[in-house]
Amino acid sequence: xxxxxxxxxxxxxxxxxxxxxxxxxxxxxxxxxxxxxxxxxxxxxxxxxxxxxxxxxxxxxxxxxxxxxxxxxxxxxxxxxxxxxxxxxxxxxxxxxxxxxxxxxxxxxxxxxxxxxxxxxxxxxxxxxxxxxxxxxxxxxxxxxxxxxxxxxxxxxxxxxxxxxxxxxxxxxxxxxxxxxxxxxxxxxxxxxxxxxxxxxxxxxxxxxxxxxxx
Amino acid sequence: xxxxxxxxxxxxxxxxxxxxxxxxxxxxxxxxxxxxxxxxxxxxxxxxxxxxxxxxxxxxxxxxxxxxxxxxxxxxxxxxxxxxxxxxxxxxxxxxxxxxxxxxxxxxxxxxxxxxxxxxxxxxxxxxxxxxxxxxxxxxxxxxxxxxxxxxxxxxxxxxxxxxxxxxxxxxxxxxxxxxxxxxxxxxxxxxxxxxxxxxxxxxxxxxxxxxx
Numbered sequence: 001x002x003x004x005x006x007x008x009x010x011x012x013x014x015x016x017x018x019x020x021x022x023x024x025x026x027x028x029x030x031x032x033x034x035x036x037x038x039x040x041x042x043x044x045x046x047x048x049x050x051x052x053x054x055x056x057x058x059x060x061x062x063x064x065x066x067x068x069x070x071x072x073x074x075x076x077x078x079x080x081x082x083x084x085x086x087x088x089x090x091x092x093x094x095x096x097x098x099x100x101x102x103x104x105x106x107x108x109x110x111x112x113x114x115x116x117x118x119x120x121x122x123x124x125x126x127x128x129x130x131x132x133x134x135x136x137x138x139x140x141x142x143x144x145x146x147x148x149x150x151x152x153x154x155x156x157x158x159x160x161x162x163x164x165x166x167x168x169x170x171x172x173x174x175x176x177x178x179x180x181x182x183x184x185x186x187x188x189x190x191x192x193x194x195x196x197x198x199x200x201x202x203x204x205x206x207x208x209x210x211x212x213x214x215x
Numbered sequence: 216x217x218x219x220x221x222x223x224x225x226x227x228x229x230x231x232x233x234x235x236x237x238x239x240x241x242x243x244x245x246x247x248x249x250x251x252x253x254x255x256x257x258x259x260x261x262x263x264x265x266x267x268x269x270x271x272x273x274x275x276x277x278x279x280x281x282x283x284x285x286x287x288x289x290x291x292x293x294x295x296x297x298x299x300x301x302x303x304x305x306x307x308x309x310x311x312x313x314x315x316x317x318x319x320x321x322x323x324x325x326x327x328x329x330x331x332x333x334x335x336x337x338x339x340x341x342x343x344x345x346x347x348x349x350x351x352x353x354x355x356x357x358x359x360x361x362x363x364x365x366x367x368x369x370x371x372x373x374x375x376x377x378x379x380x381x382x383x384x385x386x387x388x389x390x391x392x393x394x395x396x397x398x399x400x401x402x403x404x405x406x407x408x409x410x411x412x413x414x415x416x417x418x419x420x421x422x423x424x425x426x427x428x
Contacts, residue, residue: 166370
């Protein structure tokens with residue numbers, strides 16, 4: 001994991017591109033929805049998560065590209081000890097990357113759409129945190145699987161998106177409530193579902209990653 | 216295998232007779248309601264098939280038996296087909312009854328998510344040339360998808376039914392015995408059909424593997 005973070009820190013390759021991508025997304029949202037503020041406010045939770053998901057797909061899809069391009073896949077396979085450590089490391093790296101991108105997106109949304117997100121921020125952080133863990137947990141697992149497959153850029157989102165429906169529904173609903181100024185208690189059932197999904201996804205990821213990295 | 220096929224045909228015929236002939240015409244919906252005898256057993260088979268995928272996937276990862284992989288593959292294919300049948304028959308029933316082919320009702324949504332999830336599963340299998348790796352990845356996906364089913368179920372129900380209860384599909388308190396019997400006959404027939412399809416498909420996959428080897 002430290003290697004990935006170090007690499008990312010040195011090159012800033014993915015992060016720069018993702019930042020630019022996030023900016024472009026905002027443009028697209030603005031152009032497709034028009035200047036109507038009411039409509040924008042109504043669609044905001046969905047737009048926010050659309051931004052997270054799209055940039056997450058791009059970011060996570062690249063999670064194992066470094067290994068493939070530099071022929072280090074075999075090294076990963078040969079790595080001594082528990083393979084699930086590699087999974088946890090990759091997951092942590094991906095989480096950090098996604099959190100940074102999400103923070104940037106939040107700021108961009110606030111600035112460009114002239115929104116005051118600050119009062120809802122603590123609750124928003126909880127929702128986004130829970131949702132991102134679930135997304136990244138399965139995303140990391142699938143990224144490892146699709147790295148070695150034909151048409152991987154296509155297959156990765158095609159596999160990941162249907163599986164992420166529960167997380168998506170829960171986060172969008174919870175974000176909507178939070179942005180309307182409701183307390184977290186009002187959406188406790190969604191948060192519980194997210195927490196359950198996180199636990200299940202991470203557990204399945206840790207348990208099955210061994211099999212993905214076999215050959 | 217041939218006996219199983221014959222028994223299945225007989226059971227399906229019995230199911231047709233029971234559903235179209237013996238069962239009474241439903242008062243409010245008319246003959247349209249008879250599609251239930253196809254629709255409900257199809258859902259049952261779909262869920263059964265995906266449960267088998269789950270068990271076979273675990274078995275494959277634990278034992279590395281190719282038979283388990285073939286079972287998972289065959290079962291997923293049949294499951295996707297029956298999920299498709301479920302959605303199609305549901306649509307045909309929904310048009311005259313609800314006045315629309317499709318609505319984002321909780322059950323419709325969760326079944327359609329199952330459909331795309333396992334379609335992705337089959338897609339993944341098709342994309343991997345190396346058979347052993349394909350089997351392993353598919354098994355991992357089969358396990359993830361199975362764990363996801365309850366999550367999808369609850370999230371979709373909450374998403375929808377906080378606003379509108381899905382009372383449309385729940386059967387009334389008193390279903391006449393004839394209807395229940397007809398439904399049961401079709402349940403048995405469809406289960407047999409499932410076993411037959413899977414057996415055929417496993418057989419075919421084994422032959423393919425032998426031919427390739």
